[in-house]
Amino acid sequence: MDLRIQQSVLSRRPAAVESGPFILGFDPATDSPNINYATPRPGAEITASDVASLVGAFRSASRRPRLEYVVNCAPALEELLLAAGFTVEERHEFLTCSPESFVSPPPVDGFVVRQPENRAERAAMVAAQGEAFGDAFEVSDADVDRLETLRQQGGFEMAAFASDGPCAGAGQAVPPGGGVSEIAGIAVRAPYRRRGLGGTITAALSRQIFESGADLAWLEASGDDSWRVYERVGFRTAGRRLYIRL
Known part of the structure; x- marks a missing residue:
């Protein structure tokens, strides 16, 4: 693994x-x-x-x-x-999910989780992720270009939109290699948390990964709350990763 x-x-x-x-x-x-x-x-x-x-x-x-x-x-x-x-930045445990362990959660009322359809929606997705991670910034063309390139190369992107329009959260997954794809950037803006959107976004990306023919999705969890979210859709602890810099 x-x-x-x-x-x-x-x-x-x-x-x-x-x-x-x-x-x-x-x-x-x-x-x-x-x-x-x-x-x-x-x-x-x-x-x-x-x-x-x-x-x-x-x-x-x-x-x-x-x-x-x-x-x-x-x-x-x-x-x-x-x-x-060098100095250690972080030590993370990573979790994996297979088609056999995957659990599809019910939809969240008042929201639709789907792929962004244009540059404006991708910009809203990046902005929502920045806000959710406590790093609000002005979204640049390069930020949107990076998402579009991800999709062109075979990666996946998913955003949750509230019924009244705003992007509530988002995430993406890299193009599968060797049957494996990493899910990253799962984020939900503060006003929309604790409704199940994080799990719904993660599940939607996992489903796309498995439908593409890959058999392993993986991600990292930063705290107990996110662990519970990912475990509910079928992710299980698998190993450790190190982040270290000079």
Whole structure:
């Protein structure tokens, strides 16, 4: 399971660059460390020299050195990174769902969960996610372009719209690779929480993933409330991931 998750991340790094046993993804449209990060090849032997070369590759690209990876795929790497001055950002457990464990929740009255149909709806989706995560910002064309590119490449997007119009929440999933797709960005704006929308959005994305032929959806939960949401639609704890930066 860990190997499949790690391989799926490797397969979708933007503008991928190799540095020894690492794959770096550099997005020329943004310097966000949440998008520009490295991940190790599963099972590769990694040395302190490899870590030093990795840092140099980030510096050459004018990006902050940062990694995200499944812990069991490189169990000795964290010690090397800490010795090189890296700091742990977060440790997350990830959950997985298969067609066999998937549970479809009932619809939520007063809302429709569907794919956004145009740029205006995609902009509303991005804005809702930003607000829900406590990071309200002015949505740019690049933000909308990124969603449209996701869909063009075979990814999925889903938004919840209230009957009176506003986008209440949203989420997306990356294009499946090796039968695996990651669900991310599940967010519901504060006025619309505790109605089941998070689970409904997650389930709608999971359904699309499985209908595409993939057999494994995965995501990360940030707290007890989100864990319960995901478990209700069939997700189960499967492993751990590390976020670490210099």
